[in-house]
Amino acid sequence: QVHLVESGGGLVQPGGSLRLSCHASGVVFRFVTMNWYRQAPGKERELVASINAADGTTNYTESVKGRFTISRDNVRRIVSLQLNSLKPDDTAVYSCNTRYSGRNFWGQGTQVTVSS
16 A cells, blocks of 8 residues: 655745655555645645656746755655745645555645745
């Protein structure tokens, strides 16, 4: 069974930084694309960033380009999301995700709140 566990959320002031991590088990980590999603209150879930399994290619939603960085450690089976220059609009529950054997798997989510 695939198990994803996020950590690293919290409360930060506008302009601040956070680093989110997601540890994966039950999956051959180096073969799967890993994603970070977020969902703000009253809004649909949004794909924030992805990192490819084959070559580490990354993709970001337009609103976070230049501020967020996704990375992966295939030995430790961790995908991380560095959040810089945070804005109040970044406030959301952030969840990591992967698709494996035809199924989507999700972590429990971690809250990021950007507020002064």
